Amino acid sequence: MNWILLFIAGLFEVMFATCLGKAKETTGSEAYLWYFGFFISLLISMLLLIKVTQSLPIGTSYAIWTGIGAVGTVLIGIFLFKEPVDFLRLFFLATLILSIVGLKFVSH
Template sequence: MNWILLIIAGLFEVAFAFCLGKAKEANGMEATYWYIGFLIALTVSMVLLVRVTQHLPIGTSYAVWTGIGAVGSVIVGILVFKEPATFWRLFFMTTLIASIVGLKVVSH
């Protein structure tokens, strides 16, 4: 269950990065709504991360959480914000995914 919560926390990290990107593109009240979404996603992500670290190693939890956030943010950047999908970005994203899986495998 803790690994599932950790994945959800990582997805909320992607959500708050997405909200920041959308807020940057918006003006007025629309930007305010995106910043509110950012704060909500940030809060949920942090609360879940704190809860998970009560049961899983902090180093592994934090690395997996940031890894999910990093990979998810790159994917969102490519798909939503039209950022370039260069070979090297995809290569290093793949190595990051392999590292996350490796941490899961060696954690007790």
């Protein structure tokens, strides 16, 4: 169950990064709504991370949480914000994913 919560916490990290990107693209009350989404996503992500670290090692939890956030944010950047895609970027993204999976397998 803790691994599922850690994955969900990572998804909320992706959400708060996405909200920041969208807030940068908008103005006025729409930007404030994105900032509100950022705050709520950040709060949920941190609370889930705190809960998970009560049972899983902090180093492993944090590394996986940031890894999920990094991978998700890069993918959102590519698909939503039209950031460039090239071989090296995808190669290092794949190595990051493999590292996350590896940490899951070697953690007790």
